[in-house]
Amino acid sequence: xxxxFLLHHPVVQAPMAGGASRPELAAAVCEAGGLGFLAGGYKSxxxxxxxxxxxxxxxxxxxxxxxxxxxxxSADPAAVALYGEHLAGEAAWYSTPLGDPNRGxxxxxxxxxxxxxxxxxxxxSFTFGCPxxxxxxxxxxxxxxxAVTVTTPAxxxxxxxxxxxVLCVQGVEAGGHQGTHRDDPGQDGAALGLxxxxxxxxxxxDLPIVAAGGIVRGCxxxxxxxxxxxxxxxxxxxxxxxxxxxxxxxxxxxxxxSFTHTELTRAFAGRPARGLVNRFMREHGPYAxxxxxxxxxxxxxxxRAAAAAGDAQGMALWAGQxxxxxxxxxxxxxVRLLVDELxxxxxHPYGTGAREQAGPPGTTPGTTTPVTTTPGAAATAAPADxxxx
Numbered sequence: 001x002x003x004x005f006l007l008h009h010p011v012v013q014a015p016m017a018g019g020a021s022r023p024e025l026a027a028a029v030c031e032a033g034g035l036g037f038l039a040g041g042y043k044s045x046x047x048x049x050x051x052x053x054x055x056x057x058x059x060x061x062x063x064x065x066x067x068x069x070x071x072x073x074s075a076d077p078a079a080v081a082l083y084g085e086h087l088a089g090e091a092a093w094y095s096t097p098l099g100d101p102n103r104g105x106x107x108x109x110x111x112x113x114x115x116x117x118x119x120x121x122x123x124x125s126f127t128f129g130c131p132x133x134x135x136x137x138x139x140x141x142x143x144x145x146x147a148v149t150v151t152t153p154a155x156x157x158x159x160x161x162x163x164x165x166v167l168c169v170q171g172v173e174a175g176g177h178q179g180t181h182r183d184d185p186g187q188d189g190a191a192l193g194l195x196x197x198x199x200x201x202x203x204x205x206d207l208p209i210v211a212a213g214g215i216v217r218g219c220x221x222x223x224x225x226x227x228x229x230x231x232x233x234x235x236x237x238x239x240x241x242x243x244x245x246x247x248x249x250x251x252x253x254x255x256x257x258s259f260t261h262t263e264l265t266r267a268f269a270g271r272p273a274r275g276l277v278n279r280f281m282r283e284h285g286p287y288a289x290x291x292x293x294x295x296x297x298x299x300x301x302x303x304r305a306a307a308a309a310g311d312a313q314g315m316a317l318w319a320g321q322x323x324x325x326x327x328x329x330x331x332x333x334x335v336r337l338l339v340d341e342l343x344x345x346x347x348h349p350y351g352t353g354a355r356e357q358a359g360p361p362g363t364t365p366g367t368t369t370p371v372t373t374t375p376g377a378a379a380t381a382a383p384a385d386x387x388x389x
Contacts, residue, residue, distance in 0.1 A: 006064075022243065031061060038065045067124065069109060120142040153197075178273065194215075250318075255324060
């Protein structure tokens with residue numbers, strides 16, 4: 001299967017737009033046997049090209065690049081303008097003007113796609129929709145493995161029909177933006193948790209699955225693999241790493257007891273995204289319209305000003321539901337620890353103190369065998385240190 005050519009361990013570092021997914025982070029994950037990702041969102045095609053060059057200079061290992069699909073201009077301009085008026089106090093507090101909500105919504109998608117066809121990378125994933133078959137075929141013809149983020153079985157079926165090689169199945173627990181193909185305010189609060197979603201997607205399609213959503217420890221990787229995934233994607237877990245480009249206040253907030261929980265909000269971007277609940281989210285979330293990327297552009301200056309002022313209460317502190325479990329350590333060490341925890345979960349499925357359980361047929365208790373190449377077969381064989389697939 002495609003994933004077997006890209007990683008040795010079933011650990012994928014999520015592409016986190018906004019600066020966290022630096023080349024240094026992706027390289028460290030790749031060097032440790034996982035799959036590192038660059039985030040193409042919110043940057044120019046030229047800036048993305050420079051990051052690809054930087055990553056290639058740091059590691060010869062396979063890596064991925066994520067792109068945001070263009071969004072349909074369906075937002076109500078009056079609702080966006082009203083939200084701008086609602087944010088006037090924030091603009092005055094931080095002494096910075098609100099951004100232009102109409103600065104564009106394609107995120108230079110086509111220029112980035114052209115770049116990645118001309119200068120291929122091992123893997124390209126897509127978020128906020130399903131690319132056309134022509135787009136996916138163009139990447140496949142130059143040797144690139146493609147992945148599409150899905151949040152429902154119906155989206156998974158559509159991605160398979162379009163010709164995707166891999167699915168990134170995202171549960172509601174995930175930090176940052178929900179990767180729904182269509183932003184429907186009527187569906188707010190209806191998203192599925194990862195362990196409920198995975199078996200449904202596995203029954204609906206026949207593609208390799210990378211599971212995402214609230215995963216921070218190796219035992220959780222074991223759980224999603226038992227539920228049908230072939231690998232796990234972790235974002236929040238890598239935020240505290242020294243190679244991460246996340247703001248120091250963001251890193252600190254993940255385990256700060258004053259931030260008690262996460263919620264989905266439209267306050268910062270106009271699209272549902274999970275983050276630590278702070279003042280900005282509480283005060284403005286109830287009034288934010290369904291308007292992405294207009295609200296993202298509107299609040300961008302406010303978020304930068306809050307970070308510059310050292311005010312975490314005005315920042316978008318994206319985090320998954322497992323944020324309390326993060327560990328601050330180099331990314332390569334984290335990958336190795338996750339793999340150790342994964343193996344421990346397979347050999348002691350009921351806890352460290354439990355008796356060793358028998359492995360698959362032909363193995364002895366406490367030993368592992370390689371993951372098979374059949375999608376979803378991770379539940380039948382314990383992952384080994386070798387290639388996945």
